[in-house]
Amino acid sequence: MVFDKKKPGNGDIRVADITVFQLSHGLYRSTACALKELVNNAFDANATEVRIDTNFPEFDFISCIDNGEGMKAAEFERYFTNEGIGACMKREGGNYETGKYNRPLIGKLGIGMMSMGQLCNSFEIESHYIENGEKGAFHAEIVLTDVGIPDEEEIVRTPDFKGKDVEIGKWVYEPIDFDEREKGFKVFSTDVKKTFRDEMKGGMELLAAEGKSEKMSFHLADLHKRFFNNSKSVRDCKPYLETIWELETLCPIPYAEGIDRYPINRKAFDRSSKREIEFSQALDFLKERQARLKAYNFRIIFDGIELRKYIQLPAVKGVIPRLYFFDFNDTVYMSKLKFAGYIFAQASQAIKPLELSGIQIRLKDVGIGAYDSTFLKFYEKIETIRNRWVSGEAFVDEGLEMALNLDRDSFNEHDEHYKTLQKEVHRKVHEVFIDIDSIGRAKKEEKNKEKQEILIEKLESVVATHTKKKFVIRSKPLGKENPPLRINESKKEIIINTDSTTIGKKNADNVYRFVQLAYEVAVRTTQPGEDVKPIFSDILKTILREVL
Amino acid sequence: MNYYINWDEEFPKHCVRYYGWFPAAKSYKKLLGDKDIKYFTLCAGEALDIFTFERGGILSRDKQRKLPNVVICERNRRLAGQIYRLVRPPLKEAIIWNDIRSLLLFSEERVREKKAEIESMPGEISAEKSSEYRGLLRAKDQLERLKRIFPFDIVNFDPCGSMLDTSFGENDLYKSFAKFFEYQLEATSFLLFLTTEFYGINEDNDPIFGTAFNDNVTQHNEIREALQTFCEADSYETIKEERKKNYLGFLKAAILPAALDLGWHAKHQGVFVYENSHRNPMMSSIIEFYRENEVRQSEESIDDILNVIKKWPSFISWDEGENDKKARADLEAVKKYREAVRNEFRTS
Numbered sequence: 001m002v003f004d005k006k007k008p009g010n011g012d013i014r015v016a017d018i019t020v021f022q023l024s025h026g027l028y029r030s031t032a033c034a035l036k037e038l039v040n041n042a043f044d045a046n047a048t049e050v051r052i053d054t055n056f057p058e059f060d061f062i063s064c065i066d067n068g069e070g071m072k073a074a075e076f077e078r079y080f081t082n083e084g085i086g087a088c089m090k091r092e093g094g095n096y097e098t099g100k101y102n103r104p105l106i107g108k109l110g111i112g113m114m115s116m117g118q119l120c121n122s123f124e125i126e127s128h129y130i131e132n133g134e135k136g137a138f139h140a141e142i143v144l145t146d147v148g149i150p151d152e153e154e155i156v157r158t159p160d161f162k163g164k165d166v167e168i169g170k171w172v173y174e175p176i177d178f179d180e181r182e183k184g185f186k187v188f189s190t191d192v193k194k195t196f197r198d199e200m201k202g203g204m205e206l207l208a209a210e211g212k213s214e215k216m217s218f219h220l221a222d223l224h225k226r227f228f229n230n231s232k233s234v235r236d237c238k239p240y241l242e243t244i245w246e247l248e249t250l251c252p253i254p255y256a257e258g259i260d261r262y263p264i265n266r267k268a269f270d271r272s273s274k275r276e277i278e279f280s281q282a283l284d285f286l287k288e289r290q291a292r293l294k295a296y297n298f299r300i301i302f303d304g305i306e307l308r309k310y311i312q313l314p315a316v317k318g319v320i321p322r323l324y325f326f327d328f329n330d331t332v333y334m335s336k337l338k339f340a341g342y343i344f345a346q347a348s349q350a351i352k353p354l355e356l357s358g359i360q361i362r363l364k365d366v367g368i369g370a371y372d373s374t375f376l377k378f379y380e381k382i383e384t385i386r387n388r389w390v391s392g393e394a395f396v397d398e399g400l401e402m403a404l405n406l407d408r409d410s411f412n413e414h415d416e417h418y419k420t421l422q423k424e425v426h427r428k429v430h431e432v433f434i435d436i437d438s439i440g441r442a443k444k445e446e447k448n449k450e451k452q453e454i455l456i457e458k459l460e461s462v463v464a465t466h467t468k469k470k471f472v473i474r475s476k477p478l479g480k481e482n483p484p485l486r487i488n489e490s491k492k493e494i495i496i497n498t499d500s501t502t503i504g505k506k507n508a509d510n511v512y513r514f515v516q517l518a519y520e521v522a523v524r525t526t527q528p529g530e531d532v533k534p535i536f537s538d539i540l541k542t543i544l545r546e547v548l
Numbered sequence: 549m550n551y552y553i554n555w556d557e558e559f560p561k562h563c564v565r566y567y568g569w570f571p572a573a574k575s576y577k578k579l580l581g582d583k584d585i586k587y588f589t590l591c592a593g594e595a596l597d598i599f600t601f602e603r604g605g606i607l608s609r610d611k612q613r614k615l616p617n618v619v620i621c622e623r624n625r626r627l628a629g630q631i632y633r634l635v636r637p638p639l640k641e642a643i644i645w646n647d648i649r650s651l652l653l654f655s656e657e658r659v660r661e662k663k664a665e666i667e668s669m670p671g672e673i674s675a676e677k678s679s680e681y682r683g684l685l686r687a688k689d690q691l692e693r694l695k696r697i698f699p700f701d702i703v704n705f706d707p708c709g710s711m712l713d714t715s716f717g718e719n720d721l722y723k724s725f726a727k728f729f730e731y732q733l734e735a736t737s738f739l740l741f742l743t744t745e746f747y748g749i750n751e752d753n754d755p756i757f758g759t760a761f762n763d764n765v766t767q768h769n770e771i772r773e774a775l776q777t778f779c780e781a782d783s784y785e786t787i788k789e790e791r792k793k794n795y796l797g798f799l800k801a802a803i804l805p806a807a808l809d810l811g812w813h814a815k816h817q818g819v820f821v822y823e824n825s826h827r828n829p830m831m832s833s834i835i836e837f838y839r840e841n842e843v844r845q846s847e848e849s850i851d852d853i854l855n856v857i858k859k860w861p862s863f864i865s866w867d868e869g870e871n872d873k874k875a876r877a878d879l880e881a882v883k884k885y886r887e888a889v890r891n892e893f894r895t896s
Contacts, residue, residue, distance in 0.1 A: 147678045190625045
């Protein structure tokens, strides 16, 4: 329609091609998020295996090769000659499943392949496919950065820029012979971005300096020993391993073998916890989920390592673990929303590795963003230390897709489905925090009690030594308002006030009580004319050294 | 159009591995004693040479089941990934993916020229924006990596293409082959498998081969006599067996000068001409290069030429290769072994 500023009017809202530019040059938070998009495409194409290689430790080559149904030439044409990037046909005809292995369809926009644009300046694709019984294959090169291809800044600076017909790259297509052995889709590049290479290599150089890269293992279990045993955070393991970790956490693959250990380590729970209904519900749910993930029949092999979700809760000893379950299945804003999940909490130590603290939202079994340590902005009680004791996963099987942002890594927080999910998570998290708070407090009290007993024992010993065993030493609560020591000369008895010698923060009050105690013992036990100072000093030194 | 030949079914080629490369490598390994063999190869996606040698105990994996002493150069980007997954190459260097020509013939001057060319274009264009320029920088980086790994004990110079389809003095493949000797300078000896297309030989090469070889014939009676006895010829031009003629010319005009100029001298352990699946002849020679004093060097080269005249090249036709039961059985065993290794890494 023609716009006339002097007349009222209306019309359709259109999107300028420049917006597509961004899609092809990087939308994703991290390397793993970009790779996740390629993996999702393989999953949707019914591949049973996708192999990612980075030419570790040089990182000058990236390839992602699957054995799925491949990209049809018609799809290539649609993307690159007709409708452009984002013209996805996956859900045409109301498809919500891939048609094999009971897999839900993940993609909907058709921008996944372009995630390579975030890691490379140019890349190649090769596809061998069968369409309606007809075999086809092609090879194509996609160049996004080269002389003659303007960058975003150049485009918007162009004086006659109209926002349309923007050239964001070049492609070269070549039909090739179909090869049954090569069936599937391949995307690979040697024109890797320097930033990617430097980031990955940088980490390797640090490992090499520590003599660790030589010991780099290609067994997933060994790599995970680093996360669980040697590091507080996955980030300590440098970007390459962090990428592996992130990718396995995000992708629709099973947990590591041994459902009695992954993701929930049952052995760590005591009998009473195991008798909790929620414990059984959560475990039954995870068992069913693991069976579903296995039934997808989908493997990711990253530089030769077959990835599995290596989540183990708890991964440390000496904690009190608890497991909770939540689910939701209802119509929200006229469409179905269905999710379920578990929350794990441990008192009183942080979850290891740190990246697991929070809640991971999985949409159709694909992680969206990282574990959210704010629990979807749980403001009711801004937790700090205890946030790190809690980890959970929420699996959304129906709904919420409209809330998903373009980067498939975050949600539109004003979406009704998102709001409902948030509310349910907050409700559960609130319960968990109350529970874990009381467990934590009880644990702390018990621990303090143990410490108190040791403290009193030590004080008795110190006082007995300095009074040269002329007094009988006893301990009993005499009230916090009373001095730390009562001496009964006639009974030759010293009573240590346990109320006045509590374990707690080493604050001024406590120190004062110990000084007072040392003074009382010194004064009461020195002979007339004897200098009290050295005895006082000696007792105080002993008490502080032994007790604090 | 298929990208590459299925090497798993190139039977005459495996005869060369089985009857030529493997026994030579085994003897050479024995000669070196306990030393781990450092192996350079242009092995293609199937990596049959690597698995032949690994299976035969010439190459061994480390505790992490990697082959730390194998360096692979591959120009096909898709195959580079395939080889990486299959072979699990050295930890530090990984696969060097590039054309051996671009790599070994890399020059800083070319980088400077390209940079100047791009920056002289209208507008403010950074050279890094050019894929061609980025390619040159990558080659530079890869060559640096490769230089750090030299020298090798066994070199499998088995590139795609021909050293002889143009005048070899202008042939990039030949030039990169000659360059290889420079980078090998720190070694005292090494074993070379040199393979090239042996058809479509450029006419310009023939007179060069003739002149080079005839010099030997006139200067050394023993060569002249051997030529008469074994080839019924008295000069390069009169050698009737085309394959022998071409190889002797190539040896005298191309291989030996590249080596001798840098102090290496040669000892042939086999020369094979075999047919590929397109029924085109290919040549693969097995030569041990080593250093000795200069007097012996000259003598040994004559001995080596005499050896070639007397014994080689052996010819393996497609049919012979296809029907060679021993080599076929070995090929199957190597493939089976490769599959076992592949399966070993399938899950971690």
